[in-house]
Amino acid sequence: MEIPKRSYNCGELSVQNVGESVHLYGWVYHRRHHGGLFFLDLRDRYGLIQVVFRPENAKLFSEAENLSGEDVIYIKGVVVQRPVDAFNKDLPTGEVEVLAEKLDVLNKSKVPPFQIEDEVKATEEHRLEWRYLDLRRPIMQKGIIQRHKAAQATREYLNKNDFLEIETPILMKSTPEGARDYLVPSRKHKGKFYALPQSPQTYKQLLMISGYDRYYQLARCFRDEDLRADRQPEFTQIDIEMSFVNPEDVMEMAEGLLSHIIFKTRGISLKTPFLKLKYSDALTRYGSDKPDLRIPLEIQDFSDVAKNSGFKIFASCIQNGGVVRGLKIPGGAQLSRSELDQLAKDIECFNAKGLVNFKISGAEISSPILKFLSEGEIAKLREIYKPGDGDIIFMVADSETVVANSLGFLLTHLAERFNLYSKETFTPLWITDMPLLEHSETEDRLMATHHPFTAPVEKDIPLLLENPMAVKAKAYDLVLNGFEIAGGSIRNHKVDVQRKVFEAIKISESEAEEKFGFLLNALQFGAPPHGGIAFGFDRLVMLIAGETSIRNIIPFPKTTTALSLMDGSPTTVKPEQLEELGIKLIKEKGK
Numbered sequence: 001m002e003i004p005k006r007s008y009n010c011g012e013l014s015v016q017n018v019g020e021s022v023h024l025y026g027w028v029y030h031r032r033h034h035g036g037l038f039f040l041d042l043r044d045r046y047g048l049i050q051v052v053f054r055p056e057n058a059k060l061f062s063e064a065e066n067l068s069g070e071d072v073i074y075i076k077g078v079v080v081q082r083p084v085d086a087f088n089k090d091l092p093t094g095e096v097e098v099l100a101e102k103l104d105v106l107n108k109s110k111v112p113p114f115q116i117e118d119e120v121k122a123t124e125e126h127r128l129e130w131r132y133l134d135l136r137r138p139i140m141q142k143g144i145i146q147r148h149k150a151a152q153a154t155r156e157y158l159n160k161n162d163f164l165e166i167e168t169p170i171l172m173k174s175t176p177e178g179a180r181d182y183l184v185p186s187r188k189h190k191g192k193f194y195a196l197p198q199s200p201q202t203y204k205q206l207l208m209i210s211g212y213d214r215y216y217q218l219a220r221c222f223r224d225e226d227l228r229a230d231r232q233p234e235f236t237q238i239d240i241e242m243s244f245v246n247p248e249d250v251m252e253m254a255e256g257l258l259s260h261i262i263f264k265t266r267g268i269s270l271k272t273p274f275l276k277l278k279y280s281d282a283l284t285r286y287g288s289d290k291p292d293l294r295i296p297l298e299i300q301d302f303s304d305v306a307k308n309s310g311f312k313i314f315a316s317c318i319q320n321g322g323v324v325r326g327l328k329i330p331g332g333a334q335l336s337r338s339e340l341d342q343l344a345k346d347i348e349c350f351n352a353k354g355l356v357n358f359k360i361s362g363a364e365i366s367s368p369i370l371k372f373l374s375e376g377e378i379a380k381l382r383e384i385y386k387p388g389d390g391d392i393i394f395m396v397a398d399s400e401t402v403v404a405n406s407l408g409f410l411l412t413h414l415a416e417r418f419n420l421y422s423k424e425t426f427t428p429l430w431i432t433d434m435p436l437l438e439h440s441e442t443e444d445r446l447m448a449t450h451h452p453f454t455a456p457v458e459k460d461i462p463l464l465l466e467n468p469m470a471v472k473a474k475a476y477d478l479v480l481n482g483f484e485i486a487g488g489s490i491r492n493h494k495v496d497v498q499r500k501v502f503e504a505i506k507i508s509e510s511e512a513e514e515k516f517g518f519l520l521n522a523l524q525f526g527a528p529p530h531g532g533i534a535f536g537f538d539r540l541v542m543l544i545a546g547e548t549s550i551r552n553i554i555p556f557p558k559t560t561t562a563l564s565l566m567d568g569s570p571t572t573v574k575p576e577q578l579e580e581l582g583i584k585l586i587k588e589k590g591k
Contacts, residue, residue: 003074003106004023004074004076004560005023005025006023006024006025007020007022007024008022008024009042009044009046009047010024010026010042010046010047010048010049010087010093011044011046011047011048011049011092011093012046012047012092012093013049013079013093013096014092014093014095014096015081015100017079017094017096018077018081019080020078020079020100021076021077021078021101022075022076022077022078022079022201022321023074023075023076023079023105024042024049024051024074024075024076024098024576025044025072025073025074025075025124026043026044026049026072026073026350027042027043027044027067027070027071027073027116028040028041028042028043028046028067028069028070028071028073028109029041029042029069029116031067031069033545036055036067037052037053037054037055038052038053038055038061038064038065039051039052039053039097040053040064040067042075043138045141045145045443046269047091047092047093047096048091049093049096049098050082050093050097050098050452051075051077051087051097051100051452052097052098052099052100052304053103054099054187060100060101060102060103062102062205063105063321064103065420067105068109069109069111069112069116069582070109070112070133070136070293071105071107071108071109072105072106072107072109073103073104073105073106074102074103074104074106075098075100075102075103076100076101076102076103076249077098077099077100077101077102078098078099078101079097079098079099079305080095080096080097080099081095081096081097082094082095082097084098088090092225096390101293107477109478110240112130112133113126113129113130113133114126114127114130114133115135116133116136116137117137118137118138118139120134120137122344122468125549125559125565128551128557128559128564128565128566129565129566130186130566131555131556131565131566132566135555139477140552141580142545143545143547143552143553144553144555146265146541146544146545146553147545147553148387149264149265150261150264150265150537150540150541150544151218151537152264153260153261153265154216154218154238154261154262154317154361154537155218155265155283156260157256157257157260157261158216158240158257161214161253161256162214162217163214163215163216163240164212164214164215165216165217165218166207166216166217167210167217167381168197168198168200168204168207168217168219169197169203169205170220171184171194171195171196172194172195172196172197172203173194173515173518174193174194174195175195175202175461175515175516179198179223179224179225180221180223180224180225181195181198181224182195182196182222182223182233183195183196183225185581185583186581186584187580187581188476190581190582193399195556196222197219197220197221198221198222198223198286199219199221199237199239199451200217200219200221200237200239200454201451201532202251202453202516202518202519202531203525204217204239204241204485205241205453205467205519205522205530206518206519207241208241208242208243208491208527208528208530209309209522209523209525209527209528212529213242213243213244213528214241214242214243215239215241215242215532216238216239216240216241217238217241218236218237218238218239219236219237219238219239219241219534220234220235220236221234221235221236222234222235223235224562225314226560227558227559227560227562228560229246229536229548229549229550229551230391230483230536230539230542230549230550231550232538232550232554232558233559233562234558234560235536235537235538235550235554236536236537236538237534237535237536238257238486238534238535238540239532240253240254240257240488240528240530240532240533240534240535241532242530242531242532243529243530244528244529244530244532245287245490245529245530246490246531246564247432247474247476247489247490247531249531250476250488250490250531250532250533251273251274251430251476251478251533252273254478254486255270255272255273255274255428256272256464257535258270258478258480258485258486258535258540259272260430260546261544262426266426266544268426270426272390274428274430274478275293275428275429275430276427276429276430276432277291277429277431277432278431278432278433279431279432279433279434279435281421282431283404283408284299284301284325284398284404285298285299286298286299286408286409286411287299287403287404287405287406287407287409287410287411288404288408288411288482289431289434289477289478289484290393290431290483290484291408291429291475291479291480292412292415292421292427292481292482293427293429293467293483294421294422294423294481294482295411295412295420295421295482296420296421297327297328297329297406297411297415297420297541298327299325299327299384299404299408299411300325300326300327300328300384301323301324301384302314302324302325302326302380302381302384302395303323303324303325304427305324305377305380305381305384306318306324306397306418307319309372309373309374309377310372310373310374310377311373312370312372312578313354313397314397316470317397317398320395321399322398322399322400322403323397323398323399323400323403324395324396324403324406325395325396325403325407326384326394326395326396327393327394327395327407327410327411328385328386328387328392328393329391329392329393329394329410329414329418330388330390330391330418330420331390331391331418332390332391332392332394332414332418333359333360333361333390333391333392334390335392337485338478340355340357341409343355343394343413345411346413347396347405347406347410350402350405350406350409351402352396352398352402352405352406353398354396354397354405355394355395355396355406356368356394356396356397357392357394357395358370358381358387358393359392360387360390360391360392360393361389361390362386362458364387365378365381365382365387381399382392394407394410397408411520412482423546426436426480426481426543427480427481428478428479428480429478429479430476430477430478431476431477431478431479431484432475432476433472434449434450434472434473434475434476434477435449435469435471435472435473436448436449436454436456436460436471436472436473436475436501437449437468437469437471437504437505438466438469439469443531445505445506446468446469446504446505447505448501448505449473449475450473450475450489451489452501452502452505452507453489453491453492453498453501453519454473454487454489454490454491454492454501455473455474455490455491455492455493455497456472456473456497456501456532457472457473457474458473460472460530461497461500463502464500464501464503464504464527465500465503468504471504473489473569474489474490474531475487475488475489476488476489476533476555477489478533480543481541481543483539483542483543484539485535485536485539485540485543486534486535486536486538486540487533487534487535488531488532488533488534489531489532490529490530490531491526491531491532492523492525493528493529493530494523494527495520495523495527498519498520498523499512499520499554517579531577535552537551538553538554541553
């Protein structure tokens with residue numbers, strides 16, 4: 001069949017095209033009879049156009065009536081203006097329609113397993129199983145198009161600023177970087193494995209040593225870790241590295257990049273420079289190291305008042321090294337008893353032992369513990385929290401960590417519950433002054449907060465072995481609307497400092513040589529001072545597109561158990577394939 005050249009996309013016709021003969025292609029969307037005429041909406045990724053069939057052409061009219069949703073068709077027709085009272089102001093093409101002269105069915109469609117609509121009722125698992133149909137939905141196409149625009153804006157900005165786009169290997173050496181590696185067996189070298197990169201970290205440092213002082217890559221990364229709404233086993237980073245820079249240089253460049261991406265995709269201008277917040281202050285004031293500054297709420301400390309309180313739980317908490325802090329929720333006094341009980345239960349997962357509340361009604365304060373507080377303590381409560389009629393104040397008394405986690409949860413949860421902020425704005429900020437190392441409960445040892453190549457602040461280097469938890473990192477995280485969208489640091493460019501960091505996290509000299517010998521050697525050949533940052537590209541696009549899950553802006557994602565429901569991967573393979581790789585499967589015990 002000869003296919004005439006498409007003259008317009010479905011979403012671009014307007015009154016300027018009235019009278020033109022056009023050739024259109026797309027999928028059948030909505031169909032309806034009205035006033036003796038038959039109408040259908042023709043859809044492609046650019047939009048919709050209404051096509052009208054008149055009964056005078058009986059054959060064509062009958063052919064149109066026999067169409068099914070999602071049939072792929074060709075339409076030849078003339079663009080005409082709709083009657084004024086039939087304008088559709090919600091549609092870019094809503095002032096015109098196409099009077100059909102010819103219809104060809106290019107391919108019939110089976111009945112789809114769910115409606116190809118934005119407001120689809122199918123479960124996410126069902127949509128993932130039929131992902132190629134799910135991707136036809138306009139809202140899904142919007143996210144994929146935003147992803148494309150963000151990628152193009154990234155390249156545009158970095159190319160303009162003298163960065164080189166350089167690819168790094170996908171098959172690499174397995175190195176400890178925080179998550180489990182995905183391993184790839186070697187057929188040529190039986191018993192040996194490649195790893196898929198968790199990030200291009202060591203390679204981009206090697207590129208700095210090679211003299212390519214401004215590198216970037218939209219890098220594919222792989223991590224075998226527990227998943228959630230903003231994680232996938234394979235994901236994309238905007239990976240960036242620069243030589244002869246300090247943290248401010250990298251942050252300034254990253255601000256320019258993010259501002260450019262947001263403007264190109266959403267038309268919104270961000271104010272620079274971005275706010276900077278110390279790691280410890282973020283936890284104290286917002287209960288999170290990735291606070292959402294769209295929310296106009298802040299945690300306030302009550303410890304100085306509580307240390308001498310008649311409420312013994314408060315006083316003993318302070319005496320044992322804990323803190324008492326609280327959070328005011330405007331309008332929160334309307335919460336029911338059952339809702340308050342549920343909130344207290346919710347924070348038990350953070351090991352909080354209780355949740356105290358103070359409800360404000362006019363000039364009165366009510367609370368289960370009010371009788372234990374003096375008039376002076378109540379006056380201080382009013383002074384610190386400045387509550388208004390209908391507000392509620394929540395307080396938690398416990399360790400710094402438990403209080404931060406509990407109140408941080410309440411802050412975000414209740415801000416959503418009471419609709420306390422606009423979701424149409426972007427509020428970026430930097431988190432700085434982070435610890436270089438943290439204690440891992442699961443492994444019972446010190447680990448790098450970011451990764452083991454992050455440089456310590458120079459004055460803290462002597463503390464690496466004698467007081468490692470006091471060492472601050474030359475690191476910085478970029479947070480947007482409550483999500484960490486980028487993280488970076490200045491790197492260790494001197495081999496003796498890198499060896500000290502390895503020693504502090506109990507990586508022996510022999511293990512360091514085995515895992516990172518190539519990098520340690522490279523650092524001894526004139527490695528320049530360097531640093532960089534990596535943006536979580538999927539997470540950033542999720543925020544730009546107004547989504548809540550990165551699965552909605554990745555064309556073919558996995559489930560939270562790393563399954564692809566569409567193609568059934570991972571799957572078993574033939575025994576001869578395993579034999580060729582020198583691999584033998586062992587049955588799990590009890591299975």
